[in-house]
Amino acid sequence: MFDSIIQKDKELLVFLNNLGNEQWDSFWLVITNQFYWSPLFLFVFYLVIKSFGWKRGGFVIFALILLVAFSDQFTNLIKDTVGRLRPNNDLxxxxxxxTLINxxxxxxxxxxxxxxxxxxxxxxxxxxEKYKYTYFILLFPLIFAYSRLxxxxxxxxxxxxxxxxxxVLAKIYYYLFKKLDNKLFS
Structure with a gap:
């Protein structure tokens, strides 16, 4: 059964990947690069400082930086443990x-x-609770992740x-963050 899932996964990737064309290639190369998302990150930092002030906002920004570092190392640990080849290396x-990058x-x-x-x-x-349109930020991971396909x-x-x-990690991290935030700023 697991082999069947892996085979379907490969077939779906081939289908989705082949929907692309040369006209869109440069767009998706920009989308996949974290650097080009910097304005979004700066906007989030601005909203955090505006919402929480400099002291508490600085703590939140520090928590965001730790989040990214932890997430990066966590995914690398899983990648190295599982060892699945990337599609561009799968014979x-x-x-x-x-494939545009390797x-x-x-x-x-x-x-x-x-x-x-x-x-x-x-x-x-x-x-x-402070900004009703905050949910639009979900476009970021959806578009960013699709670029990889x-x-x-x-x-x-x-x-x-x-x-x-x-x-799952965000919900756990938020729970832990709130506990620490309440101790430090209440």
Missing amino acids: EIKHLLR PQSHSFISGHATTSTFFSVFVILLLR YLGVHFPLDISVGILTGV
């Missing part, structure tokens, strides 16, 4: 894919999907499990 399907690290789980979802859900939990460097399961992991 069975790589010739069927449109990372050599492992595939499962997607660090892009996990970290962007972790970040976004945590920000929503922090700011949802478009580029042929992650399987749909890598993305799906990464998103799920990001949601």
Whole structure:
């Protein structure tokens, strides 16, 4: 049964990846690069400082930086433990894919999907009572994660499990953050 799931995962990736065309390639190469999302991160930092003030806001920003560092290391640990080849390195399907980049690290789980979802859900939990449109930040991980399928460097399961992991980690992290925040700022 597991082999069947893996095979369907590969077939779905080939289908989704081949929906792309050269006209959109440069767009998705920009989307997949974290640097180009900097205005979003700066906007979130602005909202945090505006909502919580400098002292408490600085603590929240520090928590966000720790979140990203933890998430990155956590996904690398899983990738190295599982050792699943990236699609662009999988001899069975790589010739069927449109690949624009060729990372050599492992595939499962997607660090892009996990970290962007972790970040976004945590920000929503922090700011949802202050800003009703905070939920729009969920577009970030969805678009960011899809870029990895478009580029042929992650399987749909890598993305799906990464998103799920990001949601779970964000809820746990938020719970722990609130406990510490209450001790420090109450």
